[in-house]
Amino acid sequence: DADVTxxxxxxxxxxxxxxxxxxxxxxxxxxxxxxxxxxGLGLRLIYYSFDVKDINKGEISDGYSVxxxxxxxxxxxLESAIPNQTALYFCATSPGxxxxxxxxxxxxxxxxx
Amino acid sequence: xxxxxxxxxxxxxxxxxxxxxxxxxxxxxxxxLFWYVQYPGEGLQLLLKATKADxxxxxxxxxxTYRKETTSFHxxxxxxxxxxxxxxxxxxxxxxxxxxxxxxxxFGQGTILTVHP
Numbered sequence: 222d223a224d225v226t227x228x229x230x231x232x233x234x235x236x237x238x239x240x241x242x243x244x245x246x247x248x249x250x251x252x253x254x255x256x257x258x259x260x261g262l263g264l265r266l267i268y269y270s271f272d273v274k275d276i277n278k279g280e281i282s283d284g285y286s287v288x289x290x291x292x293x294x295x296x297x298x299l300e301s302a303i304p305n306q307t308a309l310y311f312c313a314t315s316p317g318x319x320x321x322x323x324x325x326x327x328x329x330x331x332x333x334x
Numbered sequence: 335x336x337x338x339x340x341x342x343x344x345x346x347x348x349x350x351x352x353x354x355x356x357x358x359x360x361x362x363x364x365x366x367l368f369w370y371v372q373y374p375g376e377g378l379q380l381l382l383k384a385t386k387a388d389x390x391x392x393x394x395x396x397x398x399t400y401r402k403e404t405t406s407f408h409x410x411x412x413x414x415x416x417x418x419x420x421x422x423x424x425x426x427x428x429x430x431x432x433x434x435x436x437x438x439x440x441f442g443q444g445t446i447l448t449v450h451p
Binding site: 266322 | 338340366368370375376377378379380383385423427438439440441442443444
């Protein structure tokens with residue numbers, strides 16, 4: 222089983238719909254992240270959380286919200302999806318300050334029509 | 335702010351050719367530098383890293399040297415294989431004044447590598 226699991230793997234939705242992307246991890250890491258990947262732009266950070274009570278905006282948080290339900294779960298919501306939110310979304314985890322390595326899920330491909 | 339710039343892709347090579355993917359960065363302080371690789375249909379995986387100037391990261395035949403004077407971290411491999419076909423991302427993590435990492439990565443735009451038999 223994957224250490225960082227994202228659901229769903231693919232999602233097609235319509236403009237204005239609310240959707241949630243979920244991420245769960247079995248690595249026991251405190252830190253979790255949401256990135257989006259767009260062709261030619263690399264990965265950009267949406268939100269990150271260093272523990273259950275700590276939520277921080279990344280560089281492109283507008284139009285998104287997150288919830289850290291538990292150490293192992295970190296969900297990303299689009300309250301009212303728009304077409305330019307069509308992208309590949311990645312969840313990642315890391316152990317903390319002494320170990321800088323990120324562990325990524327397999328991604329969720331979201332298409333907003 | 336911090337930024338990472340990678341060479342434009344895609345890069346197409348024949349098997350056993352030499353690979354260089356250029357990466358330069360802009361950041362304050364002394365960032366840690368990384369190369370991540372993304373194979374088709376998968377998430378990113380750490381390929382190698384370097385945490386201070388003149389460090390060389392290496393893994394699976396890939397190497398990159400942290401050059402502070404040129405703010406670069408170019409990825410090289412002497413002989414590529416078809417299985418190296420993937421997207422490669424250069425990234426940095428800025429340390430604060432006390433040397434403790436903030437824990438967020440800034441990525442370059444990615445370089446697509448295709449290796450033909």
